[in-house]
Amino acid sequence: MVAAPPTVVEDPTPVDGTPVLPTRVRRPLWRTAVAALGGLALFLAFPEHSLLPLAVVGPAALAVAVRGERLRSGLWLGLVFGLAFLLPLLSWTGIYVGAFPWLALSVYQSLFFAVLGGGLAVVSRSRWWPLWGAAVWVADEAVRSRWILGGFPWGRLGLSQTEGPFLSLAAYGGVPLVSFAIALTGGLLAAAVVALTGARRWTAPHGAGGRDALRGAALALAGVVAVPALGALAWLPLAGPSLTEGGPTSTVAVIQGNVPRAGLDFNAQRRAVLDNHVSTTLELADAVSRGEAAQPDMVIWPENSSDIDPYQNSDAAAAITRAAEAIGAPVLVGAVVEGPGRFISNTGIVWDPVTGPGQTYVKRHPVPLAEYIPARSFFRFFSDKVDLVTRDFTKGTRVGTLEMAGRQIGDVICFEVVYDGLVSDVVDAGAGMIVVQTNNATFGYTDESAQQLAMSRVRAVEYGRTVVVAATSGISAVVAPDGSVARQSELFTSDVFVEDIAQRDQRTVAERLDAWPEYLLTALGLGALLVPAVRRRRRTPAGPDGGGAVPA
Known part of the structure; x- marks a missing residue:
């Protein structure tokens, strides 16, 4: 224990002996x-x-x-x-x-x-x-x-x-x-x-x-x-930076179709957004037929790539089917689906070129005050912007592990990538790679997309999996198991990636420990x-009744 300094210290000295500045000279x-x-x-x-x-x-x-x-x-x-x-x-x-x-x-x-x-x-x-x-x-x-x-x-x-x-x-x-x-x-x-x-x-x-x-x-x-x-x-x-080591590979195509403009009204152009992703997929199909791109086993579209419910709108369903048939592979579509009841659902749909819509994942953690408004009348008192959310999104109940082209992928939607349990659930359920469907058009040219991509890079290392990020307007990316970025798009551009990706089943220590x-x-x-607190209580002298010290 270090000897006390010559100046008077009004506060107790820490137990490690490091002197503390007197109160009067702080x-x-x-x-x-x-x-x-x-x-x-x-x-x-x-x-x-x-x-x-x-x-x-x-x-x-x-x-x-x-x-x-x-x-x-x-x-x-x-x-x-x-x-x-x-x-x-x-x-x-x-x-x-x-x-x-x-x-x-x-x-x-x-x-x-x-x-x-x-x-x-x-x-x-x-x-x-x-x-x-x-x-x-x-x-x-x-x-x-x-x-x-x-x-x-x-x-x-x-x-x-x-x-x-x-x-x-x-x-x-x-x-x-x-x-x-x-x-x-x-x-x-x-x-x-x-x-x-x-x-x-x-x-x-x-x-x-x-x-x-x-x-x-x-x-x-x-x-x-x-x-x-x-x-x-x-x-x-x-694991190192290789996308193809550690398991059987699948050829994965990532589609970033872009939006007409940034901002909250991007979905006012819902059909334009859907058409962008359809046309970009058709362009990839043409490149495949010309031998300029590899034939994908699966295609990943982002969140909100179809804000028109394809279950209820035959035109939207026909457009998605046309894209899936042209590319000859199942497409993971990010759609806004009606129901249940008064709610809507932020949904990932596996759309097969032959059988149409199949397995689905409904976002389990919709964002409060963005995708649903709790206590709407209370928050409206502070800002009328809550009324921009005209209908609340429901919460999904099942883990986002989906089968595509005979492989298990783990789907998390947008901000869900930041929640530890939601990501670990899909890996625990057998996902060989992680997919993040996201839409960042509402955040414009800000740091939000880069901050979110950083989370995907951490998840890649945490679970030793390749992470595929499909964004409506950017940043889309393919992240290797060591967190390095193999491919990355720019904001508010149309882009396509086609990569061979290993479907890994190795378990990291982090996954085992949960x-x-x-x-x-x-x-x-x-x-x-x-x-x-316990030490202070023990040092407090007892009063006449056996309790704490008698107040002065």
């Missing part, structure tokens, strides 16, 4: 600035900026800001961090509906970061606080991913990594383990900064106290290097929060 504005800069740094780690090392700087800055602070201060600093991170990250949510939904979502999500900041402040006085702080990060992300209305996992630390040493850890513990590793590295970096700063405050920097602080800084910096080094080694047994890494790390974080 600089709350400085701490607020550090928290804000940390949030901005974390934003820059995400696509399109993709400055990946800044993902470590974000948690490090928040850890430094809350170090030695009380719970109330931690709540404020976490809120500042969250706002600085989420306001730019989620700016695409208000691109066509105005500032209010964007600000409301960003502020609401920032409340979870406020709780995170408070939790980090609580554990910052404990020994091994970088470890406990990393677990608290995972616990906070676990709650944010589930609550309220099914949660909103966008912006988790682990989803910032599209390459590099941390990404490999997705194959061993999913997104939670990647988040934990980033937060731990950031916490260790913060510990080194705190230790070096503390050493400068000792009256005898070359004495025992100074040497202990420098030794602590060196150990923390060793950890900063060791965690990503472990991640780099973890790549060795994992959600247990998140459960265990969450329990570790919650336990770290409870220990200081």
Whole structure:
């Protein structure tokens, strides 16, 4: 234990002996600035900026800001961090509906970061606080991913990594383990900064106290290097960038037909969108007949490629059938289907060139306030944009594993790729590759498409599967099992990919463990929060009645 510095410390010294600045000389504005800069740094780690090392700087800055602070201060600093991170990250949510939904979502999500900041402040006085702080990060992300209305996992630390040493850890513990590793590295970096700063405050920097602080800084910096080094080694047994290794191959065609224009009214041109995908598929069929493209075994269309219900509209059904017959392969169509009852369904339909529509998958997690409006009258009070959703989408009940050309594919629709359980379900059910049908036309030329593609790259590593992304207006892509992008389209263009893709059945450690890494790390974080409270309770002297101390 390091000897106490000569200045009077009004707050208790952390159990690891690192000196804390006296209350009278703390600089709350400085701490607020550090928290804000940390949030901005974390934003820059995400696509399109993709400055990946800044993902470590974000948690490090928040850890430094809350170090030695009380719970109330931690709540404020976490809120500042969250706002600085989420306001730019989620700016695409208000691109066509105005500032209010964007600000409301960003502020609401920032409340979870406020709780995170408070939790980090609580554990910052404990020994091994970088470890406990990393677990608290995972616990906070676990709650944010589930609550309220099914949660909103966008912006988790682990989803910032599209390459590099941390990404490999997705194959061993999913997104939670990647988040934990980033937060731990950031916490260790913060510990080194705190230790070096503390050493400068000792009256005898070359004495025992100074040497202990420098030794602590060196150990923390060793950890900063060791965690990503472990991640780099973890790549060795994992699948590489090949699309064709690891199982029998299927030739897959991805169709991006494009939309007439960006914005909320893209579906006002529903027939034009359908015709775009039909005509692009017919063009591919012509290229196949000329020997300029390989004959696909299956064709993937995106979400909303037919917003006309093909079960009820014979013209739409005939157009899809014409495309399927021309290409001579089943087509996975993204359609809006009437029913059940007053609802509509966001549906993937396997459309066979001979037998027509077959197996279907209905989106299991429609987006609240976008695909359905809970408590419509309440939210209308804040914005009349809720009435743009004239009919609510229903929730599907079955896992999105579909058979196409004798293969099992795992279909998730749009934002479902961000939810751990929905993706793991299709792989557990036997999917040899993962398909993400999406429509990003409502977000224009923003970072949303790139952020969503990054999630597909993490999923590819997590499950050792190729991920095929079919987007109405971009970004469509083919992602190899190591997370690298083999093919990628541009926004608001028409494009076609034809690739041979292995249908893999190998199981990663992450798939075998399922959600247990998140459960265990969450329990570790919650336990770290409870220990200081229990210790304070035990230190409280008993009053005459055997209870707590008698108030003054």
